[in-house]
Amino acid sequence: MILSRNWLNEYVDVSDISDRDFAEGMTISGSKVEITEDLGAEITKVVIGRVLTMEKHPNSDHMYITTIDVGEEAPATVVTGAWNVHVGDLVPVALPGCMLPGDKKIERSKLRGVESDGMLCSLAELNIDTHDFPYAEIKPAALLNNYKPIDPEKPSISPDIKAGDKVFGNVICASVQSVANAGINLWTVNLDLGSTQKELTCDYQNLHEGDLVAYDTAKNIILGLEDLRAEQREFPNCIPDGIFIIHEEDAEVGKDIRPVIGKDDHVVEFEITPNRPDCLCMIGLAREASATFNRELKLHTPEIKAEAEGKIEDYASIIIDEPDLCKRYTGRMVRNVKIGPSPKWLRERIRACGMRPINNIVDITNYVMMEYGQPMHAFDFSCVKDGEVHIRLAREGETVTTLDGNDRELTTNMLCICDTEKPVAVAGVMGGANSEIVGDTAMVLFESANFDGTSVRRTATALGMRTDASARYEKGLDPENTLKGVQRACELVELLGCGEVMDGIIDVYPNPQEETTLPLEPDKINQLLGTDIDEGTMRKILESLDFKLDGNIIHVPSWRSDVGHYSDIAEEVARFYGYNEIPTKFSTGNTRCGRYTEIQQARRLAGAVCRNLGMNEIITYSFISPSYYDKIGLPADSPLRDSIRILNPLGEDTSIMRTTVLPSMLEILSRNYNYRNKDVRLYELGRTYFKREDGLANEPEILCMGTYGDDTDFFTIKGWVETLLDSFGIRNAKYVKDSENPSYHPGRCAKVYLGEDCLGTFGQIDPRVMANYGIDSEFYCAELSFQVLFDHQGGLPVYAPLPRFPSTTRDIAVVCDKTIPVGDLKETILAAGGEYLKECNLFDVYTGSHMDADKKSVAFSLVMRSDTQTLTDTEADEVFQSVLQALKEKHGAVIRS
């Protein structure tokens, strides 16, 4: 919502409050100010001047040297290239050292040898356009003295053409003898036709004495470029652009240009919360400003003379077919409409609020919307067939061309304004071109209606056009406002003299809105806020917002549909008492001990261990593409493919909730690999999502690790898993080879079991999967169930006495079948070693020469110790022998000779 401060002062005089204080005050009371802009800030030292003299520049074929009275002792000399200036004109003069929009600075400078004291400005140079000043549109005549043939060899007009020479047909060359102003954009011109003289009046702005023009002797007119079918480049200086010639009542020589062009205003942009559509207008914000700054609110009741002949009932009828979607429809009619530009004050206000002036009737509807927050529409009533207005849903296959020129296909859930045959507007969104207000519109029906917000929003969204009107309707507007809106529009019609208002109003309001009342409960309010505000203050605040108090009963104004509970009243009170005045104090509850739950602590531990192992934490999206399952090699019937699907995803890539975090990890590893990042180690404690009976999901967390780099192999990732388990006090892990997992290398993948529970899988990613990622390298990953990890977390450690006697170490190397896992050998050794065997550490596995092809040598170091005495050699030998024996019996392993 954009607000003009000049306009606001009409309702509540806050002109003495600085922009900063205004923004601060409004923001703190709940109307958040986003930006305040001084419209004139970008223009300095531009004044109004009167053209005293002008003569052709001696060194230029297109420039003029003018002298301008700028209200100082000596006139300024200004060189200009524009041809629409005449002696006596009022023009904007950018004086040396001035500032123009776009941070443009103008200094005194020499133009072709002549010193220019500044510059004359066009509309564009002042950042305004012909919507603001329609009379400033420039219409050039084709000046034959400016003719530049496209092909210099074949000119259509002779370079030495003179008055009386034929151009073509009835068109001859005429020489301008004199030009006298005859009103806004009107000139009386004396032409020398060679043999005769001719005087005529025209609206070309670029005529000066001595110019040669094309004169149509039959039609008695001077021709423009179009009449000559000439291209612009043939008449390079006869352009529809030039200096802004000012015709404003308040224009005076020497005066600052800003107030004259409406740039003395400051505009404030508000962020209005969706519960306050009543603040999407001047009056709503004026009410807030009045309560905020404790100033009187001056509202005005429209007065209409309604002097036109006839009554609306004789011409029009309004029928609401959908009372749920259209709570109220109020119409009033104007006849003998004279379409034209709006007066300057109205245009300025519309413009200051960020809208474009169009014509008086359309501007009035926009003005009322800005003022009252009530969207309005004006129909050319002659286009409403049979004079019947139906508010109904669109019928199958109906279309309408909206005012923006687009053809809209309507669906049967879209509310439309129709005549007996066809839609003439999309309700609350945009009018139809078939009933548009145009230059010859004579009879206008003003619509001021209340449409259902959700319906308008859905229609606007479906048609892809959110308009100022629909944006207001979708928040839910006050149905009590329609009458005020239509009355104000008709008042403006009379004020502007652009039509005659007919007697009568058609106001269809099948189910009038009931008033909301609430008891005033000061104690409850104070209790909620933690304040001690007296009742009188509360009453005063509420009354300043137009709540009516009848004893203890609060009558909520119709525009405050957001208020329906004592907590809402508390907010109103708090807003103007001041949120920042509410004393800060902790409530006196019991002191509680906050703490992380055990599983939360376990999450922190898991993260810390991973980081200590050098892994960086990543965060990946929970949704993935179904094709990711193909990428990681999942078979078609894999249960992991049974993902929860998003019915309206942003795209296929983010369309299903992942059941595995592996694709996310591989995606990130690949990205880093492609960025040529070396030795990457990553982890994520990420969720997966599985369908659950109640429709929601089980969301188990997976601790996923991933790595690649030099010196990285299967045992790197296994070492990480082992370290993690150590940190969690888990000692019963079993590692089982897994050749079945489709994502992992069949020979380099293991499952980890903690007792009966499978903790997860780790290993090297299958080269075929790697190929799907387009990477010729080795990635290693682990996917561990965080729940299983947590469930098996060891308890508090219990101290074991430190050894008092020295240990004896014996190395043992045996030869066995290659296929026997080292883990099995170790298990056998530990079982056979008895109480003296404390440790069994693998230190070598050897295959190759000196060894049968199907054999390997495995070497362990055995640490033996007694807790009660120093172990003797004999005792150690006994342990060694029983270990050897067991290895032989169980695995056929023999000591390596």
Add this chain to the structure above:
Amino acid sequence: MKEQLKNLQETATKIICSASSIDELEALRIQYLGKKGELTAILKQMGKLSAEERPQMGQLANQLRSSLEKLLEEKNEELSKALLEMKLQEESVDVTIPGKKVAIGHKHPMYNVLDQIKDIFIGMGFDILDDQEIEFSDYNFTKLNTPDGHPAREWSDTFYLTEDSSILLRTQTSNMQIRAMEEKELPIRILAPGRVYRKDEVDATHSPMFHQIEGMVIDKGVTMGDLKATLNLVVQQIYGEGTVTRFRPHHFPFTEPSCEMDIQCHKCGGKGCPTCKGEGWIEILGAGMVHPEVLKNGGIDPDVYSGWAFGMGLERLALGEYKINDLRLIFENDVRFLEQF
């Protein structure tokens, strides 16, 4: 003989003093004081002396011996010291050569910030609630005063998992308000951070998945003053002691009164600068008193209990904290980015 001893003293002292190594010193000790040394050689002449002279000479010789021994010892010490100095000198290293660093991993910057906030709330007696991302519309919307037809519920804004729009990816962590009311014992003090989802295309400031932190207190006699006191304390912890805050009225369907909390721009001190878009203040979170209807929806009697809640975006907080200018970096997980934190 006396003369000889005197000469020996002079020569030996001189030579010992000029010795330059410990080996040389040992050789001198043997030369002068050894069994076959010069002193012994002189003493061999004692037999030739008279009985009166003998003790005299003996005393002189002993004095000479002990003085040379002392000298040798001192010299030895001096040379050892010098030797050690030299050794230390030789062992010196170039301290600017990089050390043997152990690569340690980095927490994701966003979780750095999240953990900081969790710790603050744990310290104030809050529990951290484990959350749920796939949720009933009832919990995400309806029970939070966001009825059917509300714009936030449109399929263009929210990801739905069922055709009847009853199950969705939660759009806010506020679903945890209702879940906490239903599941926790009163009084409630919870912090519920987690992932939320909205149908926004990815760009420098948007992501279809992001993180929020929800907090809620419900007890008897909880007031807006309590909300302000607690959040002020939190902000002091995050942004430093003395951070100036303000509360502005705002609107959320599930709180009333509602507010937004701003901190004064730390860059310009409230004067207005590009960081705060000229406003002097930076918005950091939304909050309010839990709406009585919402309490009812969670099965709590609003006539007995009151509460407050707040919600804040984690991404924005983390981006601000580390001056990260593009949200996409957060989810890109480039290690060159991750290792900066």
